[in-house]
Amino acid sequence: MKAVVKTEAAPGAKFMDVDVPEPGPRDVLIRVKAVAICGTDIHIYEWSPYAQARIKPPMVFGHECCGEVVKVGSQVTNFAPGDLVAVETHIPDETCYMCKTGLQHICEQMAIIGVHTDGTFAEYAKIPAVCCWKLPKDTNPDLGAILEPWGVAVNGILKGEVNNRTVAVFGCGPIGLMGLGSITAWGASQIFAVEPVETRLKMVPQFAPEAVLVNPTKEDAVKTILEATEGRGVDVSIDISGNAKAIQMAFRVVRRGGRVSLIGLPGAPVELDLTADIIYKEARVFGSTGRTMWQTWYDMQNLMQSGKFDPLPVITHRMPLADFAKGIELAKSGQAGKIILYP
């Protein structure tokens, strides 16, 4: 089969023939119908320090994926050929304290599909059954492929209250945009979208029509948000950028007693004024990673079924898997939403 393979410990990747994987007793084999490009894929392609610390070439990468089950392992009872599934990237060990208390997504021995195991930039992929989420058969595979990144936003948003609250979102890339759409559907009373890239900021109204758009390179974002909230600040601040300055602003604008959700991953330690921004305010801070298994998936399913939000417009480009390098360049440019590849 054709697949995108990280062949060596260096920048780049090859579109080449590899063997179709054989599912183990607890795996399913899926035929990939759509796969989206994630920031992690850029790291792997560019061979960043993040990638160097984790990736062992040769390997297939890619992981935001929707596929059809074509074969199931001998011990798999809850999936059958013909099932349409979205892929949960986190592979929990199912035996640690976290896994045994309902928090598999922060498993103590977590592995990641497309990072620690072969991924889904390929015609077929072997996926642990424990990582499959069944979709109605008529689901658009593009939608199936973006559930994984959308879930990153949903998980962080729902660490606390959001309905009837003032919310500031820092970072309006694809995850931020889907987050803004979700927050709007869930009844936030006032929304601020903070993003330095104009192309992204211009996409916000499609997702959150009433959001106040804030470009922190053109105005003092903290001042704008404080003034618009009677000087009090927002109830909820959500960082999806991972940018140190944005995170500092997120803490600056949250009100006393407010909540900060941290989703974006800063590449280096961040200086925080704990005294002013957390302690005196009695702020509550929640780290959020991946998707809660499986509450986050049900949350997305509920929202889709309610008809209140459709994340598909976050997809701006679609192309064959063979064009993956072009897709990765586009993603790097910051000018695209989600990019879908078709094997």
Added chain:
Amino acid sequence: MKAVVKTEAAPGAKFMDVDVPEPGPRDVLIRVKAVAICGTDIHIYEWSPYAQARIKPPMVFGHECCGEVVKVGSQVTNFAPGDLVAVETHIPDETCYMCKTGLQHICEQMAIIGVHTDGTFAEYAKIPAVCCWKLPKDTNPDLGAILEPWGVAVNGILKGEVNNRTVAVFGCGPIGLMGLGSITAWGASQIFAVEPVETRLKMVPQFAPEAVLVNPTKEDAVKTILEATEGRGVDVSIDISGNAKAIQMAFRVVRRGGRVSLIGLPGAPVELDLTADIIYKEARVFGSTGRTMWQTWYDMQNLMQSGKFDPLPVITHRMPLADFAKGIELAKSGQAGKIILYP
């Protein structure tokens, strides 16, 4: 001034002249601009056992009120003549454990305006400053008068999660209708409105356009709701009826791990199948009374400012205070929404 007075321990009331009250050092005197009729007022008018146990004639009753401050007591610093205010009916003692831990609305020595003290079916009313909520001066007084009952719904709804949840509301009188509108704005994913009176049920779509309407006299409400939720039941069940059968249904349809909020006041003990409906399900049940001071009021303010819900359509009739008896008959009929009286 003119006022509606419960003159004696018997059914009825008189529209008559009484002295304008003199505010004490911590009170304000308001000129009543609009006052709505509450179920409690019907009890008082009809001299029900509830009223007989609480009311000491002669007294002015009525309490869902918006007015303009015309005079303030010597110790009142946060209100001034000209302020427009809505009235919080609960008078907390400000010294008990509840009051000192942020729960004034369940004060251990609570008094109620229009029940334990003279009320607002009058041209002027004396209100403790601690019970006044300042409104923007251009607020429609009709809106100011229905904040109190709307807050009853909001308080009960927000005892837990509601965004992205399936919610069943039992009882679609005025409070139920305003609750349904709030739940819709806050992003419930699926809503069921259960009400035996067709006139009321027909008002629901104005408040919750996507709600499934269920008339329990015409269909098996429990069956309808279970079937529409894959047999699982709803995430949240809210009773605003106080009717024993409705409450039993509310418990029957809540899912395992779900939440029941009890707002309506049953007049007699209710039989519950605790084993099947609460214990085996690990249901969570929250009693809710009045409005949390002042979180509920901020919650309403936020929702109004967001423009996502306007409770005014719950008002179906408006008339002079002199016609109070006609208003009370209308309210009793179950065919009206809120009825506003103007002194």
Added chain:
Amino acid sequence: MKAVVKTEAAPGAKFMDVDVPEPGPRDVLIRVKAVAICGTDIHIYEWSPYAQARIKPPMVFGHECCGEVVKVGSQVTNFAPGDLVAVETHIPDETCYMCKTGLQHICEQMAIIGVHTDGTFAEYAKIPAVCCWKLPKDTNPDLGAILEPWGVAVNGILKGEVNNRTVAVFGCGPIGLMGLGSITAWGASQIFAVEPVETRLKMVPQFAPEAVLVNPTKEDAVKTILEATEGRGVDVSIDISGNAKAIQMAFRVVRRGGRVSLIGLPGAPVELDLTADIIYKEARVFGSTGRTMWQTWYDMQNLMQSGKFDPLPVITHRMPLADFAKGIELAKSGQAGKIILYP
């Protein structure tokens, strides 16, 4: 092997020879080292309506069990012969909404060991691996056998706050006694133990030395508790009796804003004064059943390791499995704590 078998749909049971069960691919076979008698076993033995509705003879019953793994099914990877395990009675289906969101113990298609499948009043028992909790090999098997009932108390207690709170426990049978010990270790500030059977009440000080003992047949329990709490009532009320009158008292004595945990299973609907006891008080009520998998088990493990509480004194009688009928009579008498049987 020898086992206690419910041979027919009638009162009684037989101690007889049956085949050693063969574990399926996801089961383990254990050699039973100690098994305790539960109220459910009495129902089965006496052929109560509860039993008639659930039990399909012939079957082995019993389920509060500690055993040594002697054989594992082909797909079992996390247990091996020689492991000492305690048995979780609830068999989750692992596919429903509850199971997939961390609430396996309220699975929508729950089966119960010793009720829906053969149980552990036997020399050997076949147990789904998903129901096994590994113990240090030097654990006293008696302790392993009472973890299941102790967990019933722990699960209900930890539905909310308990440290530094005033707590009333209704029902001081074995589960209540172990609950009282746990509450004491977790820092409740004041404890009331309510129980009509003097033998049981006299066991309380061993578990909760500072608890106020209340026999509701000899004094007005509600009055006693209210007077001892400045008329306010307790922060937390826990019913482990399932008795309607006790449940009504539990609601009567909880303070405004307080919590009620319902653990005991009433055999018939219970009349509650919802208006006075839940709504006006804004009480919070939590149904609790079985043990949260596996948080409750970790909670017990933590408490045992801290050395702050030893539940073993709840065991008052030990005898061979062959004497099961004598044990059941003792349990019925209300004069015993836990009774352990050894195959």
Added chain:
Amino acid sequence: MKAVVKTEAAPGAKFMDVDVPEPGPRDVLIRVKAVAICGTDIHIYEWSPYAQARIKPPMVFGHECCGEVVKVGSQVTNFAPGDLVAVETHIPDETCYMCKTGLQHICEQMAIIGVHTDGTFAEYAKIPAVCCWKLPKDTNPDLGAILEPWGVAVNGILKGEVNNRTVAVFGCGPIGLMGLGSITAWGASQIFAVEPVETRLKMVPQFAPEAVLVNPTKEDAVKTILEATEGRGVDVSIDISGNAKAIQMAFRVVRRGGRVSLIGLPGAPVELDLTADIIYKEARVFGSTGRTMWQTWYDMQNLMQSGKFDPLPVITHRMPLADFAKGIELAKSGQAGKIILYP
């Protein structure tokens, strides 16, 4: 009267005669019976940047205080001469969003006694009635004086679960010691006390007999704690030191899904590895300042009444108010617990 006065914008203070203050209509005048030295007092005495930014000489400072009411303002109804009171240092404005939603202690316009108003290093002090907490008349005034700092610990500890949890406390000064005693009483299952000053570390066993003592200058605190918790880390990490390195350790040792409470006030921004220590772990972080009014005070009262913890041993020195300078030097040395001054 005699008082300790910050007479000018420079290091030092004078013990001198000043006028007895006159209480306003909502104040009480107390005769100070005992007053403890706080870190803030050292700042003021030494004229640190913190003090320079806040203090306007001349003023009396000091604020951890117990006194007897000798006079009440015209509008004060809930206190009377003869009452013994402890002083809550935070003066809320009672009108902002925080104050109106039960969070007066994080008032948007907070003033602090002894910082923004004259304090209690004096024979008499004028205290807003809203800042007084009534004590039983036979309370030891020393105890009354240390409720304020003890409450700082209690407020931070009770931001979440503590019973049956593993807890690491960073910083064993007087507040840390009282916190350790409280955590012990509330049933933590395992406690680590981390403190570089040996004198302080040696005081820990008096407060938390089972705590593991960790001196981070002598061993790798992170390694010690991780090894003692099976590599998982603690459930709860509490920083009461304000030291950047300690805070970083607090984050390093908290387990996935664990809680960090920040109480100590770092003097400068702190670098945190948000990705590893908060986001990937889904840690929950709670800023905590002062005492929740009045829940924290009830929490202390409950704990005292339960007899499970006595904070008095934290007092190591007692002296006349005239010796305040000696007391401040002692406090600075880090070799003392709490120091009580008597006017």
